[in-house]
Amino acid sequence: MEQILAKWESLAASSGALRFLDINLRSIGQVMFQNNPLTGILFLAAIAWGSYAAGAPRVAIAGVVAVVVANLVAELLHVETESLHAGLYGFNGILVGLALATFLAPGALLWVYVMLGAAVSVVVMLGTTNVVKPWGGALTFPFVITTWLLLLATYGFSGLAGTALPTGNVVTAFQPYQGSPLQLIELTQGVFLSISQVFLKASSVAALLLLVGLAVSSLASAAFALGGAILAVLTAHLFGAESDLITGGLLGFSPVLTAIALGTVFYQPSWRVVVYTALATVFTVIVQAALNVALTPFAIPALTAPFVLVTWLFLLPRQRLEGAPAVARDNERPAAVA
Amino acid sequence: MEQILAKWESLAASSGALRFLDINLRSIGQVMFQNNPLTGILFLAAIAWGSYAAGAPRVAIAGVVAVVVANLVAELLHVETESLHAGLYGFNGILVGLALATFLAPGALLWVYVMLGAAVSVVVMLGTTNVVKPWGGALTFPFVITTWLLLLATYGFSGLAGTALPTGNVVTAFQPYQGSPLQLIELTQGVFLSISQVFLKASSVAALLLLVGLAVSSLASAAFALGGAILAVLTAHLFGAESDLITGGLLGFSPVLTAIALGTVFYQPSWRVVVYTALATVFTVIVQAALNVALTPFAIPALTAPFVLVTWLFLLPRQRLEGAPAVARDNERPAAVA
């Protein structure tokens, strides 16, 4: 593995086209914090499979278009080379592309929107990084804020209609449902879909590809992703969330990202960090439920905002956890192949 | 008084259990900025009386559980000793406990929620303090954001139902009401309940206990609390707020905190500071009404968010007011008994 990556790195260094390909693959890997082109290939396969299985191949295409546009804009804006090569200016772009193509109807304007959103995500990435540098990275905040604004605007534009957006409504008290208690098989499905929903996919095959993609880069990341998904599903079940949300992975994808981020990227592992990460993961489930409710009147999805909010909150007091050096900076400007 | 406190301090220094009791009492006092265990006892009496009078003793118990959990978590997170001993990591916790037990139905999950909320409030306190250090303290922001997220989430969890939460609705223009002009007695009640509502209580007896608790620690604080409450009730009356909100103290508890904070803690007193504090207090009434409206679609209460917002806005330009040294730092890290 190491040898293959080293060979690839020397190839990429010798060709502008291969370097650009490398940047885009790493961008896809960075959605789950992996600065690794092989991970990017496996993630891309997961996206492609998930889109194909859902009968919407345009979603995968929009993701690819968006990540390419984002990295081109980043080059035009003369962003720092090291961060660019690590894929840090593309991972928000691909998520913008996937989300817009998932939630909006197909059409010429969709592609204008995808490219515009990808370009803006780079500007927001630059800005957010400047603001949050003292305590961590921008995470997927650029994706969330850009996509929210673009989706909200479609309610005022006849050229861009939503297909999968929730219906706007005011908040209502929880309606008790006919509780058919969840079986283990359903909970297991919820765990896997919690992982694939990070890329807005409901597919166990995609989830397995994502786990493999994580494992080839970092076993710890794969373990925290799986552990985070299990903890999230159990927490949602304990508090009595709706079955469909649990089994569809819709309360688990943000906690998965929180678990990877706090458990492996920003803090060095220790039992204190594991407990701290577990608390943050449980709280992310609550914040996911809370934002689902809070965004009801606006008829937009929460996306990964719960992950961003909770991870920022739990990163801010980082210096209080023993053995937590400034790892975040390494993640923001990785020096070479991870 | 001084002697009793000095004796108590030497006792607390000699015993871990007494020190922990001391920390929790000071935490209760810090809700109104008093680093004083005697104030804490009187405030606790006010809470107990208010809960008992409202037929909900579990509310006081939840407050006590929450403050204890918060301080234990703070110790586990190795927070700075001085701040811990001053009660600065517990005052948000007790408010989280009181609010959750006030707005949610009793049950086993409520206690899980109270302990989870108390633990998270400490993390948020650490993080917020890091962000706002340049211009002031975290105030009750950790309480507000943690409780909002927990309450919002309950609309998606069948295990946790609200009992006293407002019904979600869209904003509607003000409905003129049959104006029975308020009598002096009703305005006076509004003034007292504005003070007790700081702890989510509607009780004049609790208000008197709180005023005594303030007075034993700082006469100026008691005076600004009373003055703030009077100014708030008059402002709300002038603008034509609903009678029930005025007499129930529901437009006055945030202004009371603004008045104490700006008038006695963060700025040194002078006539300019008094005028500035009065402007902030009046504006807090408007922000309370504004947030009541803005939160209508989400069906959650404003809590003390108006106090946090206005006090931060009015603290930011602090260096422009003459005679305003960096008093805030002293408040954040008090060296000894106040």
Add this chain to the structure above:
Amino acid sequence: MEQILAKWESLAASSGALRFLDINLRSIGQVMFQNNPLTGILFLAAIAWGSYAAGAPRVAIAGVVAVVVANLVAELLHVETESLHAGLYGFNGILVGLALATFLAPGALLWVYVMLGAAVSVVVMLGTTNVVKPWGGALTFPFVITTWLLLLATYGFSGLAGTALPTGNVVTAFQPYQGSPLQLIELTQGVFLSISQVFLKASSVAALLLLVGLAVSSLASAAFALGGAILAVLTAHLFGAESDLITGGLLGFSPVLTAIALGTVFYQPSWRVVVYTALATVFTVIVQAALNVALTPFAIPALTAPFVLVTWLFLLPRQRLEGAPAVARDNERPAAVA
């Protein structure tokens, strides 16, 4: 021109009353970033004409009262003299006055509200400037946040009723309308009203006065204002926005400010800056549509929030654009007549 301004400056330096008049005129010019008393006179003429033509002269009067109150409060708060003389503490005040008188019914309390809002806008200006200093100016954020809070509060105050506020409602999917394709004449009207709506006016005469006011101070500013308005109208048309919003200038006033701010004030011109500014201008149209939707449940207007949000987002990564020195600081503290 230069000579007249130099003569005026020496007159103003010799008389407290003339200096105060000068400050208020510059405050009006600063709404569009012009530190120039002649621009202020022409802008004031535009406001007066627009208010008179709309049959609401009280709106212009409220603007004048507000700018005077704001500058008096700024003097009382001992703000920095240079910024005060450049009109930087008054431009939010006049906008607060214009907006409150536009959206609220006339009456004694309106004037209390106008003066209170003007005073608070100065405090918020001081605070916001402290926070955003590292990357730019406060822009019209103090106007937006102060006016939002004051307008929201009126739904809870019977003494202050809205006349022109939108009705609260939840977000609904776009309703296709009978599309009578816009004629060139209507698009042209949209361009002009996009400029006059910066001051909440729907008047082509006012727009021309504003353009002349810009031109006497800075030809580039006039050009970017006009170019921004054209780009905004075309963008809104392309995405299929409602005709009434386009022709009324209601999707274009924020983009006009974005174009001036990024194109002429904060970045030094170059072809890269023009492209960057164009991207920001297009995105401001989208954010305007998005905030119109997002604010629907609260029944308040977006005001210039889209301009503030997008300009901040696009200013944060400033150092990445070549030839972009710290021009912003010059704008915040202009040394003399521009």
